[in-house]
Amino acid sequence: MTDTAPDFTLPVTGGGEVNLSALKGTPVVLFFYPRDDTSGCTLENQDFTRLLPEFEALGVRVFGISKDSLDSHDKFMAKKALTVPLLSDEGSQVSEAYDVFKEKKMYGKTFMGIERATFLIARDGTIARAWRKVKVPGHAEEVLEVARSL
Template sequence: MTELAEGSNAPAFRMAASGGREVSSDALKGQPYLLYFYPKANTPGCTTQACGVQEALPQLAHLGLEIIGVSPDAIPAIEKFAKKYGLSFPLASDEDHKVAEAYGVWVQKSLYGRTFMGVERTSFLVGADGKIVRIWRKVKPAEHAAQVLEAARELKE
């Protein structure tokens, strides 16, 4: 698979999401969005990242940016995570990791000498034209929301 680059067309997707919602690239046609991939709900880094995005949500919405968090977790775990932290933006379930694979973020990881497949924390800012405007790889959770807000402002200019 070719690695996605800025300027590439964003791969299409359709996933079940928190709050009984469904998210899809078709429904987002004509508007910018952030698709951010995180490894696992309710873990420290993922919580920091999600809460940062939630805090910046009013400003991001004002800039016309839709936000979707994506993990390989099942919907019940995602619902629990969203409810626990009051996350109002959609958190999508990519249990079969097909969307993560399409975006090139389903990778071999290593922890304590054990290797396994998992999601690399990566974010994609997609323009209204469906092209990837910005990619953040190996995102630092505490800095993520500020980086996205800055890029969304630039997109609006």
């Protein structure tokens, strides 16, 4: 895949903003998840937090993205002792740009939400690998393995 990753600027936990194009030259992992403090999303964030030192040793930046507010992200991080910076995509523009804002069904109701997906962005700003409809167990480890090959 040689698609250029859609550029964005989003607010990040801890203050400030993250601009993807400003990170060119650095590999980046973006993992999109549906909601703070739900079981699958908590596990995914904990897995990336546990592996964050290994990603950092490779020079890879890791960010989680959901539609939750920064306030929600801050509470989630404090409650679960998470260290991966979280980006707030409240308007869902970035989720739409990465084609992860989808129609979902739960308990017989249809609604729009984020479909769990991860993108590994190479140093040149292209998408090196995309994982869609992610299943959480073992996922962060698989992303780390692929990141080692960049």
